[in-house]
Amino acid sequence: MNKLAIDLNNIISETTPYELLSDFGKRLYFPKGIVAQSAEANQRAKVYNATIGMAVSHGEAIELDSLKKLLPDLKPAEAVTYAPTGGDPALLKLWKSDMIRKNPGLIAESISTPVLTSGLTHGISLLMDMFVDRGETVVIPDMFWGNYRLMIEECREASIASFPFYTEDKKLNIDGFTETIKKSAKNMKAVVIVNFPNNPTGYSPSTDEAHALKNALVALADEGYKLLVIMDDAYFGLFYETDTYKHSLFNELFDAHENILAAKGDAATKEHFVWGFRVGFVTFGCKGMTAEQYKVLETKMGAAIRASISNCSRPAQSLLLKAMQSPTYEAEKKSYEAELKERYLKIKAIIQKHQDDPVLDPLAFNSGYFMTYYMKKGSAEELRQKLLEEGIGTISIQDKYLRVAFSAVDDENIEDLYERIYKAAAKL
Template sequence: MNELAIGLNEILKGTAAFELLSDYGKRMFFPVNGIVAQSGEAAQLAKRYNATVGMAVSNRTPIEHSAVKAMLPGLTPAETVSYAPSPGVLALRNKWKEEIYRKNPGLNGVELSLPLVVPGLTGGISQIGDFFLEKGKKIVIPNMYWENYDLIFTEKNEADVVLFEFFSENGGLNVDGLLKCMEESAVDGKVYVILNFPNNPTGYSPSCEEVAKVKAGFKALAQKGLKILAIVDDAYFGLFYEEETYKQSIFAELASLDENILAVKVDGPTKEHFVWGFRVGFVTFGGAGLSDKQYDAIAKKVAGGLRGVFSNSSMPAQNILLKALNSEGYEAERASYDALLKERYHKVKEVIAKRTTGKALTPQPFNSGYFMNFVVDGSAEELRKKLLQDYGIGTICLQEKYLRVAFSSVDVENIEDLYNCIFEAADKLFD
């Protein structure tokens, strides 16, 4: 093993974070004397000529094609065409950390790592998969989940996915099922779990009461000696439409709960800030008792992972996001788009409540996010095809029995027509 990896592991020894790492995670390090580090040193000290980095530079400024410049007038060449640091643009990392605290008052006084920039939440979940999972390990996932987890955890990491029923019989979060599944899935005293609220595909987020139960359950498992990695996929964070819904990230409850728990928040602007194609996301660690030095050691490992897989994330996207976050009136406009989705959500609720048709479709509980999901009493794939072919309407069929509708993508004035078509198509097929 590389000396630098051994050094980082020494810093982490005795923590749940270290115990939970995969072999790959243990081997990873950031090459302190590599090209990136030497370039960084030269950027400070090479006053005469800086012949380090693999970019074309003129007058100490990266060359930027005038056509590119014309399209990005608010950014300097250093902010657009330059390489970004592997862990991300420092000012953006600091700003995002501030934002995490602002949006999650429960984290007040809780020490966290500095967020690392990843290429979208997918890049973040994938990195965390590599750092903690591997053949022989199990990861607990709700049976209603984003399908990309299959490619990441099952196919890439070769971990065994263990599903628990997402909804309880009374239509809330099945906290007992989650905790039971976690306990039963422990291998060598280690448990890996991913939580995603608002949930894709159902659009469900838990109540404060449910979150309190999750928290108490995690604490009890940790006190039994289980080491827990809780991956929190916050892709749709903030899009909560009902009073009783818990309005923070569940990361806020887990990040300092117990020394046996390492929580990892994977979030980003993709859905929250409506910049789907930016390919920027963040990974932030929180674990009770972790020192700054230990957070830094984990971050260095992940930075090494990023260097080895992506090298770095999009520089223009990071700088656009940073400037947007710091710009006057930005948050108010962003919130107005949240309100737009909330309006669509209420329209969906209204249309479903007054329907007299489409009885083969049972909506699953939903109160947040971009989607709602129907359980189809019949073939969801047949329904999807009929909607596409006869009505020109695109929806998603999942697991053969669910039809996911992204109401986020349809203007409010068209919601009623959309759902009436769905109900009519279902009646034609299944009545």
């Protein structure tokens, strides 16, 4: 193993994160190569800085005029230069303070600095690389975003252990989490992904459920289980009911137990309506970790980024940073969040009207972009095809569920969309 990796591992050797690292995670280190030497030169090379592989003219990075006129408010340094591997420090600082504002239980010194990733998919994929070895198991409720399967099963050659997302009375199946963790833990170690608001169901826990889930995980930690709990907060903030827990579970878990490493994956993607920007973040929290120990996790994740995509899009980071600093930004965001809530309320009323529908049984939902029907009879794929014939796109899952992304259909068309779905289902 490289000496730099050994040095990093020594700093965290007494912690749960170290025990949870995969072999690859243990081997990761950030080389003292071009990036490190260039950083040194930025401080000291006052005559000529001939370190980094960018082209400079008259003291600034070269930016062609055709591009410059499309990005008039960005300087070349903000538009075309490489961003640091772990992200623009100003954006990381702003993202962290915004996260604390929205999750007021968090303590700045008790969590890591976020590491910037190329979207949330990338963040989760990096976590899988750092913490999951071939043959290990990742615990996820049965209603999950399909891309996890590719990451876990094909990329990591690990497996998924799942359990019903809901209890029979349509509540969050907290016992399912604990039983499945116990069954699938290897050497008392387990990796869990929680995704609220959930894709595909659109469900987020109530405040009581969030606390019960935290308590259940802490009880496992008390028994000696070492847990990596990954929060996939892709749809964070889109909560439509008063009794929903309106923070990330990270708010509960970052400092909950020495045996729990909480990793918050979030992104500007859906939360800030910039899907193609590819800006996401991973932030760590584990009781008792020092800033120096968090730095090791940040460095290892930075190393995994350096080895794969080197660094993430600079203009996307600069635009997001400037937009988030705009005084009207929060209000602009709120108005679109309110629009999504309007659609949600409309759908709730329509569903109420159809509560005795013989085919479509809506799963409990209260947040996010989606809602999903369970097919009491008939095939979800057949229904999807029927709807497609009418020019309506939906997603069928396992032939049993039909997911509707109401985020993608204008408010004035919601009633028509749902009436057509119920009509098509009646013809199955």
